[in-house]
Amino acid sequence: MEKFTKLEGVAAPLPLVNIDTDMIIPKQFLKTIQRTGLGKHLFDEMRYNDDGSEKADFVLNKPQYRNAKVLVAGANFGCGSSREHAPWAIADFGIRCIISTSFADIFYNNSFKNGILPIIVTQEQLDALMDDAQRGANAILTVDLEAQEIRGPDGGVIKFDVDPFRKHCLLNGLDDIGLTMVKKPAIDQFEAQQRLSQPWLQAGARAAG
Known part of the structure; x- marks a missing residue:
């Protein structure tokens, strides 16, 4: 997973509440298990006409x-059915941070696991960021995960909270597999000791295979 340390880019305003996962990536695009290629279908029904x-x-x-890296959205973002394709599509488009007053729990958790930082702010803070995002190409936000700060185009700073463990995972680019691989030396050592102390387990495994 790509590390998230500091992100600077255009913020796109999407002032809609209850944006659900079917709006993010409609059901007809869920056939793939690949994480790439879904960005072109992000918000498909809102982005494209029938033709x-x-x-x-x-x-x-x-x-x-078109090259926005931050999305400033209304409350309850990512509600509806639980589909990991939703954060896949967002990340594949190039958006690495979503700012809202609230998120659906499953989407919120899936975002961290896919290298996206969801930030919860107050309504007053969201209104200010939405106003910043309305500036188009000048709507540049800087999101500093280490400092837990959002810096606006006029130099304003908004502090945000993030779970320390999730912050550690994003800063180091660790998804669930990455977290397991960090412990690979200890796993290898345990397996080597087990082969010496309990060789019959290995023999049984080979026979079963």
């Missing part, structure tokens, strides 16, 4: 937001 052409008024289709 496949882009809806010019949707925020991510506007030239100034």
